[in-house]
Amino acid sequence: MKCPHCGNRKSVDLDIHSNGFTSEEFPVKECGECGLVWRVKMEAGEAKLDIIKPAAKK
Ligand SMILES: [Zn+2]
Numbered sequence: 001m002k003c004p005h006c007g008n009r010k011s012v013d014l015d016i017h018s019n020g021f022t023s024e025e026f027p028v029k030e031c032g033e034c035g036l037v038w039r040v041k042m043e044a045g046e047a048k049l050d051i052i053k054p055a056a057k058k
Pocket residue numbers: 003004005006007008031032033034035036055
């Protein structure tokens with residue numbers, strides 16, 4: 001999936017169950033380029049962006 005911040009496509013799925021996130025229904029992604037951590041939630045049939053960690057400043 002494309003990064004919503006920088007558009008990079010090298011995002012990776014994070015397995016962060018141990019951190020208390022429920023990532024089964026809405027997988028958490030991390031951008032390999034800017035460090036943004038996000039997931040896309042479906043609410044009322046609409047995709048909603050949920051930013052978990054802002055992009056790292058360079
Ligand atoms: Zn990015």
